[in-house]
Amino acid sequence: MKESKKTIIVTGNHAAAHALRQAKVGVISAYPITPQSPVVEKISDFINEGKMKARFLMVESEHSAAAACCAASATGSRVGTATSSHGLMLMYEMLPWASGTRLPIIINLATRSCGAPWSVWDDHSDFIAARDVGWIQFMCEDNQEIYDTNLQAFKIAEDPRVYVPAIVAYDGYILSHTMMPIEVEMQEDIDAFLPPLTHHLNLSDITQIKGVGPVTTPDIVKRTEGTAPGYYEFRYSLQKALENSIAIIKEVHDEFVDKFGRSYGNGLFKTILTEDTDTIIFAMGSVSSQARNAIKKLRDIGIKIGLVSLRLFRPFPVNQLRDYFKDKKNIIVFDRDIGYGYEGVLCYELKAALYGLKNAPFIKGYIVGLGGRDIKDEHFIEGVQKALKQSEQGEIVHETEFLGLKLEELEL
Amino acid sequence: MNLVKVMDVQEEEYIYPGTRMCAGCAMALIYRFALKALGPKTILTVPASCLTVLHGMQGFCTTKVSVLHTPFATTGASASGIVASLEEKGLNNEICVVAFAGDGGTVDIGIQALSGAAERGTDFIYACYDNEAYMNTGVQRSGATPQGAHTTTTPGGKMKPKKNMLKIMEAHGIAYVATANGSYPIDIYEKFKKARTMIGTKYIHILSPCPPGWGYDPKETIKIGRLAVETGFWPLYEIINGKFNLSRESKKYLDPSKRKPIIDYLGAQKRFKGISDEDIEDYKTYINNLWDEIKKRIDH
Numbered sequence: 001m002k003e004s005k006k007t008i009i010v011t012g013n014h015a016a017a018h019a020l021r022q023a024k025v026g027v028i029s030a031y032p033i034t035p036q037s038p039v040v041e042k043i044s045d046f047i048n049e050g051k052m053k054a055r056f057l058m059v060e061s062e063h064s065a066a067a068a069c070c071a072a073s074a075t076g077s078r079v080g081t082a083t084s085s086h087g088l089m090l091m092y093e094m095l096p097w098a099s100g101t102r103l104p105i106i107i108n109l110a111t112r113s114c115g116a117p118w119s120v121w122d123d124h125s126d127f128i129a130a131r132d133v134g135w136i137q138f139m140c141e142d143n144q145e146i147y148d149t150n151l152q153a154f155k156i157a158e159d160p161r162v163y164v165p166a167i168v169a170y171d172g173y174i175l176s177h178t179m180m181p182i183e184v185e186m187q188e189d190i191d192a193f194l195p196p197l198t199h200h201l202n203l204s205d206i207t208q209i210k211g212v213g214p215v216t217t218p219d220i221v222k223r224t225e226g227t228a229p230g231y232y233e234f235r236y237s238l239q240k241a242l243e244n245s246i247a248i249i250k251e252v253h254d255e256f257v258d259k260f261g262r263s264y265g266n267g268l269f270k271t272i273l274t275e276d277t278d279t280i281i282f283a284m285g286s287v288s289s290q291a292r293n294a295i296k297k298l299r300d301i302g303i304k305i306g307l308v309s310l311r312l313f314r315p316f317p318v319n320q321l322r323d324y325f326k327d328k329k330n331i332i333v334f335d336r337d338i339g340y341g342y343e344g345v346l347c348y349e350l351k352a353a354l355y356g357l358k359n360a361p362f363i364k365g366y367i368v369g370l371g372g373r374d375i376k377d378e379h380f381i382e383g384v385q386k387a388l389k390q391s392e393q394g395e396i397v398h399e400t401e402f403l404g405l406k407l408e409e410l411e412l
Numbered sequence: 413m414n415l416v417k418v419m420d421v422q423e424e425e426y427i428y429p430g431t432r433m434c435a436g437c438a439m440a441l442i443y444r445f446a447l448k449a450l451g452p453k454t455i456l457t458v459p460a461s462c463l464t465v466l467h468g469m470q471g472f473c474t475t476k477v478s479v480l481h482t483p484f485a486t487t488g489a490s491a492s493g494i495v496a497s498l499e500e501k502g503l504n505n506e507i508c509v510v511a512f513a514g515d516g517g518t519v520d521i522g523i524q525a526l527s528g529a530a531e532r533g534t535d536f537i538y539a540c541y542d543n544e545a546y547m548n549t550g551v552q553r554s555g556a557t558p559q560g561a562h563t564t565t566t567p568g569g570k571m572k573p574k575k576n577m578l579k580i581m582e583a584h585g586i587a588y589v590a591t592a593n594g595s596y597p598i599d600i601y602e603k604f605k606k607a608r609t610m611i612g613t614k615y616i617h618i619l620s621p622c623p624p625g626w627g628y629d630p631k632e633t634i635k636i637g638r639l640a641v642e643t644g645f646w647p648l649y650e651i652i653n654g655k656f657n658l659s660r661e662s663k664k665y666l667d668p669s670k671r672k673p674i675i676d677y678l679g680a681q682k683r684f685k686g687i688s689d690e691d692i693e694d695y696k697t698y699i700n701n702l703w704d705e706i707k708k709r710i711d712h
């Protein structure tokens with residue numbers, strides 16, 4: 001049946017499922033967890049209704065789901081899955097395995113806090129925990145972006161200049177369970193944008209005998225049959241692939257804009273009301289969505305402020321951010337996550353990225369919304385006002401501040 | 413009965429010479445005969461173990477079929493992923509997926525992934541070579557370490573008997589369950605050949621004597637493996653879709669008087685040094701019960 005371009009009203013989870021269907025994923029291996037489960041349920045429906053040909057492996061844990069995804073990818077299939085929080089934690093061992101083997105797998109992550117105590121509600125702790133395992137990491141702001149980013153992510157991850165897996169994240173409940181209209185493209189247009197996978201690994205081709213993922217040594221190995229890289233060279237090439245992927249991420253984003261007319265800033269970050277000001281809020285995902293509203297209120301009370309919403313968290317777009325922020329004066333970062341024992345992760349990532357800039361901007365970070373605590377306009381207003389005062393007084397405070405805490409209402 | 417003879421075994425070797433296995437390693441022999449039986453249309457997946465070492469270094473594949481290395485706990489899942497991908501490509505009837513793991517990777521850390529794969533009826537062969545401890549990391553106990561055996565983490569001898577993995581796998585209701593032993597390579601060859609033709613999950617558990625781990629001279633490997641069978645401790649059998657077949661090398665031990673005393677087996681290995689009389693009695697009871705059950709299953 002020929003599908004035409006249409007607008008449908010779906011949750012973020014279903015937007016992801018539609019993208020996986022249209023990306024013609026060959027193998028999906030997954031395990032249910034709140035708030036991601038509707039992705040795999042929807043995919044089960046698609047397969048049941050014959051709308052999707054993928055092999056669907058409903059395994060007995062996320063650790064196995066990730067392992068099966070790796071194996072299916074190494075056997076030459078296009079592979080995607082979805083998870084949240086504890087699911088991603090359980091997959092953790094397989095994350096550097098996938099990137100080290102350069103398997104272009106896509107994980108949809110409906111973000112959720114990590115226990116204990118139990119919380120099914122949203123924050124970015126799971127997303128942040130996957131920071132140092134060599135994956136590309138996107139954070140989306142709405143359901144259309146979830147759909148669009150999935151399609152882009154496959155093309156980026158499968159690019160022979162990249163071959164790196166990617167996480168496409170979106171806020172649990174806030175997006176995963178909220179209905180929004182999205183445009184769903186015609187299958188033939190998607191096929192033209194995203195051709196079938198050409199993989200550097202394909203174990204199903206038994207004429208090419210390979211040992212995939214064996215032991216490496218600290219040094220390179222020289223033998224009469226050839227020279228094999230050491231672990232160090234492998235990991236260097238992963239780092240280079242990630243660095244170089246920024247250009248490809250922009251390239252794919254530009255092509256997507258050309259073909260489908262929807263853009264996400266420069267593909268790396270989005271700027272909102274930033275033209276006339278040197279004071280900026282820096283955030284991602286649901287925090288950005290809320291900040292879009294808050295900057296208008298801040299402007300109403302006379303604080304000229306804009307928003308930079310980060311889309312690409314890994315590789316961190318250091319040069320592009322340095323270039324963008326070099327003339328800015330104040331940056332206030334709102335993190336829905338925390339590097340425990342230090343501060344919000346976006347905040348210290350940005351500080352590090354801007355290190356050594358001449359007239360580097362003042363940067364102040366806040367923690368907001370852990371475990372699904374509401375993030376309100378007044379939190380942004382409070383945080384920005386306080387930060388601007390400190391900036392004026394040239395005061396640099398390293399204490400990590402939580403906005404929206406209700407300690408005073410507790411009888412401690 | 414279609415008996416395989418030595419002359420029927422494929423001449424082609426699937427493991428290149430010069431692997432890093434210890435002298436007298438039964439696993440290397442087991443692998444050699446298993447791969448001969450499986451042939452070239454095979455994809456292997458292997459977790460962390462001595463077998464990882466056999467497969468050698470990056471850039472040089474030691475076997476003539478491809479191998480996907482996979483983290484310790486994931487063997488059953490890794491095989492499931494390969495099978496799913498082959499199914500997607502319509503190649504699953506042509507190419508056989510074979511997981512090969514140690515006892516630790518099977519009865520301990522990998523049991524969940526294996527159980528899941530078996531429950532799903534995944535069409536693959538899972539082979540466990542059982543050297544009864546974590547050898548690759550320096551002879552620590554596993555769930556498959558037998559009672560009384562010394563390992564580096566059971567310096568006083570293991571208190572509990574070996575986990576009965578064969579019962580666990582049989583309880584999954586899978587297509588094929590078999591035992592084997594490194595000292596009977598023709599039997600191994602036959603069982604892998606048979607499993608290769610069957611659809612569904614096939615589980616083969618192979619006792620794999622290990623000179624440094626068990627404490628005996630490398631030249632004694634075949635003898636030690638045989639003693640496990642001759643004492644009745646390790647009967648060779650297969651269960652095909654629930655039907656029990658005692659393998660020919662074990663048939664005569666149905667008669668208790670044909671069995672060698674268990675002490676012949678235990679006494680030949682340093683890991684059982686100083687084993688208590690109670691432990692030895694437990695072994696005798698275990699063997700008698702095991703064979704009573706076998707006899708019942710054959711009579712039915």
Ligand SMILES: Cc1ncc(C[n+]2csc(CCOP(=O)(O)OP(=O)(O)O)c2C)c(N)n1
Nearest residue numbers: 460461462484514515516517545546547548
């Ligand atoms: C998650 C994890 N934990 C621990 C290890 C360390 N480790 C590697 S091999 C091994 C033991 C393997 O034992 P077994 O499966 O019996 O195989 P053998 O070495 O005896 O052949 C262990 C504990 C690991 N690789 N991964």
Ligand code: SF4
Nearest residue numbers: 433434437462547622
């Ligand atoms: S330790 Fe044992 S199992 Fe491992 S290679 Fe040596 S003999 Fe074989």
Ligand SMILES: [Mg+2]
Nearest residue numbers: 514515545547
């Ligand atoms: Mg072992």
